[in-house]
Amino acid sequence: MRNQQATKLLFEMSRSGRRAHHLPPLPAEGETAASLLPADQLADAPPPLPELAEGDVVRHFVNLSTLNMSVDTHFYPLGSCTMKYNPKRNERMASLPGLVDVHPLQSDRSVPGVLQMLYELQQMIGEIAGLPGVSLQPAAGAHGELTALLVAAAYYRDRGEDQRRYVLTADSAHGTNPASAQMAGFSTRTVKSNAQGLVDLDDLKSKLDDKTAVFMLTNPNTLGLFDSQIKEITDLVHEAGALIYLDGANMNAILGITRPGDFGADLMHFNPHKTFSGPHGGGGPGAGPICVRDFLADYLPGPVVEKVGEEFRTVDPAKTIGRVRSFFGNVGVLARAYIYIRTYGKEGLRRVSEDAVLGANYLLSKVRHILDVPHGDRCMHEFVASAKKLKKEKHLSAMDLAKRLLDFGFHAPTVYFPLVVEEAVMVEPTETESKETLDAFAEALFRITEESGDVVEHAPHSTNISRPDDVIAARKPILRWTEKDK
Ligand SMILES: Cc1ncc(COP(=O)(O)O)c(C=O)c1O
Known part of the structure; x- marks a missing residue:
């Protein structure tokens, strides 16, 4: 679900006089906060800061913090970048x-x-x-x-x-x-x-x-x-x-x-x-x-x-x-x-690597039925699949796949790297992911390749912003300076 709450700026939510706190009254009658400050540090008017209740501020920032995917919220199979769980x-x-x-x-x-x-x-x-x-x-x-x-x-x-x-x-x-x-x-x-x-x-x-x-x-x-x-x-x-x-x-x-x-x-x-x-x-x-x-x-x-x-x-x-x-x-x-x-x-670290390699190979064994994996039947901690065939047959690119995975609740894998693989989709599950998570990821990948091209091409549909690059490209004529603006 799109998070409407977090799309408003604090300034837009501001209401005059609304406060997150009440200061205790000043000790002397008639004294104001301004009268306690040195005259040369007083401005003519208070700074134009948003005026909000504490609850509004807390919700605003908590909601903002949920807009992005993170290792703590989602499976994050970013090949080469190893987004492993932080204990x-x-x-x-x-x-x-x-x-x-x-x-x-x-x-x-x-x-x-x-x-x-x-x-x-x-x-x-x-x-x-x-x-x-x-x-x-x-x-x-x-x-x-x-x-x-x-x-x-x-x-x-x-x-x-x-x-x-x-x-x-x-x-x-x-x-x-x-x-x-x-x-x-x-x-x-x-x-x-x-x-x-x-x-x-x-x-x-x-x-x-x-x-x-x-x-x-x-x-x-x-x-x-x-x-x-x-x-x-x-x-x-x-x-x-x-x-x-x-x-x-x-x-x-x-x-x-x-x-x-x-x-x-x-x-x-x-x-x-x-x-x-x-x-x-x-x-x-x-x-x-x-x-x-x-x-x-x-x-x-x-x-x-x-x-x-x-x-x-x-x-x-x-x-x-x-x-x-x-x-x-x-x-x-x-x-x-x-x-x-x-x-x-010593033993635990070895186990970390063994589990990382095992997880990656398990996922590889599933993904190779969905996408081509041009190099190697087995892998170490990550593997690189290719969406080249999918692009040729269904006009869906590695980028389309990556974007649509967000709608299924998965962070996108690394795409277009390494350069030696065309339409590269580079997946690194890391050692802490369960079999269920890996199965669900492979299932999502499979379902995407079966979906209609239109749905995938315009994904993601569940995030606040769809494809920033495309949005920027669409806005370009508006952002361009004209002679008059100068
Ligand atoms: C293979 C490889 N080498 C070097 C780097 C650079 O490391 P860093 O991002 O810490 O600068 C990366 C980063 O992802 C990498 O994947």
Whole structure:
């Protein structure tokens, strides 16, 4: 049902004199609020704020908060972005006064508990990665990519290998990979995928030379496939004197099962908001810690936390690239990652990944009867279907499917990514979804493909706004400035 209540602005609901509170009377007879304030701070008229009762304000904001879908309200199968459930226990613990009441400018000695937590988090994610050098500084996955590439650049500069100015990225990579490489001052070359959706080894070989600095690889890749040639790939890259960067966005599939350091990665980032249940926060603060091999640890950004005897202190690594973020990074998000890892422990984390992979394969087994799945009979934690045939036969696109799913109470999967699949529909259920939810999602998908084209094409029908892009396009002539408006 459309939520009419939340569509009105507070200003439209305002009624003169309506109040959410009553202030106590002023002590002296004839005194007014204005007479208590310094004259130079008084305006001629009160500011034009909406006047409302408390109930109206509360309903307004609660209703607004229900307009969007969220992990707490709906199944959210956003491939690659891993919108996993955020345990409420994490939220409560991350809100403890010892964490929220500290000030970032406090001295190391006054926040030993926070430093101990960050130190232990460094140790734990270094162990999960199989890469011992850790910086918790970067504020997102993409920021981790950039930071790690700056570390690689500093390493090559130190070795007098400045000619290594190319970063290789896979054609199935997230757009942040080539973007981060460019920002770090490298040029990029794209490595093709083969027919199975894995790295095309011949193409990789043809692009590796003494000018190659780093090969950025996502494994499992964005098609939801673990690249079984990984040993050969990392050997080839290392033989060329280059480094392997692992985009850790898909770590949710391999926690406790295999470690990037063990399969040859030299640097990597984690997305704690994908892997360790930090909230995504609508574009708000995230974290993108990076892990590197020993020989790269000296270049990490500061501060890192060290343990000396029983004391914890912050230091800058010897050849640090400098700061990439203020203070200790986004401690609130890092705290949630710490709590999540400690709560699950070694066996529990492995189980998380096993369940994520099991759920995705169960859903894949159902979806493959509805849509084509061009790569792989099995998947890791996510899979990529294609609406290409549906488009050809019924003129329904991946976008139409995604929009219509909202009417069935499901957040849309990722669409049109990765670019190597036409009309891509990328589904990632995550480990906490029940069989019933997965069945209901597959059933909705099936029913949509059976519906009349008109209904699907104009979906969603149950949301306050239908298709923002189309609405904006329709309004364009109204928004366009005319000579007269100027
Ligand atoms: C494969 C992959 N790499 C990198 C990123 C970038 O991570 P972030 O959004 O934390 O910057 C994403 C984000 O979705 C991703 O899916």
